[in-house]
Amino acid sequence: MRRIVVKIGSSSLTDEAGRIEQRRLWAIARAVRELDAQVAVVSSGAVAAGCGLLGRPRPRTLPEKQAFAAVGQAALMQDWARAFAPSPVAQFLLSAGDIHNRRRFVRAKHALEATFKAGAVPIINENDTVATEELRLGDNDTLSAWVAYLAEAETLLLLTDVDGLYTANPRSDPQATRIRVVEDVDAVAHLAQGAGSARGTGGMHTKLRAARIAADAGIETVILGGGGLGLEAWARGADVGTRILARSGAARRGWLRHQPVAGTVRIDAGAVAALRSGRSLLPSGVTAVEGHFGFGDMVSLEGPDGPVAQGLSNYDAAELRLIAGAQTSEIETRLGHKDYDEVVHRNQLVLL
Numbered sequence: 001m002r003r004i005v006v007k008i009g010s011s012s013l014t015d016e017a018g019r020i021e022q023r024r025l026w027a028i029a030r031a032v033r034e035l036d037a038q039v040a041v042v043s044s045g046a047v048a049a050g051c052g053l054l055g056r057p058r059p060r061t062l063p064e065k066q067a068f069a070a071v072g073q074a075a076l077m078q079d080w081a082r083a084f085a086p087s088p089v090a091q092f093l094l095s096a097g098d099i100h101n102r103r104r105f106v107r108a109k110h111a112l113e114a115t116f117k118a119g120a121v122p123i124i125n126e127n128d129t130v131a132t133e134e135l136r137l138g139d140n141d142t143l144s145a146w147v148a149y150l151a152e153a154e155t156l157l158l159l160t161d162v163d164g165l166y167t168a169n170p171r172s173d174p175q176a177t178r179i180r181v182v183e184d185v186d187a188v189a190h191l192a193q194g195a196g197s198a199r200g201t202g203g204m205h206t207k208l209r210a211a212r213i214a215a216d217a218g219i220e221t222v223i224l225g226g227g228g229l230g231l232e233a234w235a236r237g238a239d240v241g242t243r244i245l246a247r248s249g250a251a252r253r254g255w256l257r258h259q260p261v262a263g264t265v266r267i268d269a270g271a272v273a274a275l276r277s278g279r280s281l282l283p284s285g286v287t288a289v290e291g292h293f294g295f296g297d298m299v300s301l302e303g304p305d306g307p308v309a310q311g312l313s314n315y316d317a318a319e320l321r322l323i324a325g326a327q328t329s330e331i332e333t334r335l336g337h338k339d340y341d342e343v344v345h346r347n348q349l350v351l352l
Contacts, residue, residue, distance in 0.1 A: 003116075003153040004035055007042040007144035007210075011161040012227045014045060019052035020079055027228025028159070029083035032121070035235055040112065040122040040151050042144040043080065046072040073125065080123050088120040093127040099146040103296035106312050106348065109150055110340070113347065116151075141206035145213035145221075152347060156214045156221045157234070158207050163225030164242035165191060165204065182244045185212045211244040218246045256350040259298040261310060263291025263317055265343065272303035276351065280342040281311075283331065286324040293317050301344065311349025314340040 008028060015021045032039050047065055050072030051058055059065050073093075081089050092112070098104045115122050126143050141158060148156040165188060168176040182188050185208055192205035204223075211221035224230045224241040233240045267275075271285025281301060293299055294316045301309045313320065320343060322334050332338040 002037045004037045005148040005153045006157045010044045010048040031228040031231035090115045090120040092124040106296040141210040145210035215247045262293035262297040280346040281344040283323040311344040
């Protein structure tokens with residue numbers, strides 16, 4: 001199935017007092033279910049929900065923001081669970097470090113893949129209670145772009161309180177017109193207008209920054225207004241929002257090609273054929289292991305005729321030497337544990 005990441009801003013979930021508005025949240029959940037795709041939801045609203053529960057205005061200091069987020073996150077997840085019922089939801093709390101650190105990236109990716117496979121809806125937010133710079137930036141927009149990268153999504157949808165990118169600020173300029181399609185996100189960066197609403201901390205600037213990250217990964221971004229109604233209209237093909245195209249020639253897995261290689265895994269001809277047909281590398285196809293590398297490190301996969309691919313290893317070099325040539329059913333016997341069937345998963349490698 002195709003994959004879509006939907007990022008929902010605080011203004012799309014809460015009322016003017018900062019309380020979560022159930023009708024908005026349920027409308028979004030209904031629209032998400034109708035997208036005919038595997039959908040990950042990046043949900044803002046934890047701090048705003050905390051304000052509503054505590055009956056206090058949005059805090060200014062970082063410790064207060066973290067405390068309010070901790071209070072609001074629990075209520076937010078309960079509301080999402082009710083909105084998506086009977087489908088289960090799964091809570092993911094991520095930070096920038098989870099995306100940029102290879103080991104944490106791989107573990108988060110595996111968990112996300114397993115969540116999709118289990119039929120649950122991932123509900124993702126920044127780990128606000130421990131975040132520092134990310135929380136001050138209010139950067140769930142940027143987080144959603146990295147989640148789209150993580151999930152290998154085709155489309156990133158940014159739900160906000162403005163129906164797309166405009167030629168000027170539509171709140172103050174009646175002559176402003178909506179831009180339907182953007183081919184180069186850098187060409188419209190000057191149109192970003194300040195920060196977000198009183199209930200959110202993002203703005204068009206952070207949305208364009210997220211769109212740039214997505215575009216470089218071959219992922220299209222759509223900025224939408226109207227909450228659940230806007231999402232439903234987009235799913236029906238209506239002319240809504242602003243569509244920001246992926247960069248020409250961008251490869252979704254292009255970043256894999258440019259990572260430094262920590263070691264070499266030599267594979268047989270059968271494994272080469274399997275990789276080229278879109279399958280993962282299993283231990284049975286491994287003939288030799290060279291170098292010292294750990295879980296999540298980049299390795300070169302070399303067949304009888306030379307390099308074939310490179311990808312992130314699910315086992316360190318010492319473990320891989322013990323299971324080289326083994327069937328997946330023998331991994332636990334040889335290692336005393338089995339975390340993965342695949343040495344390198346097909347979603348974490350790029351053919352050369």
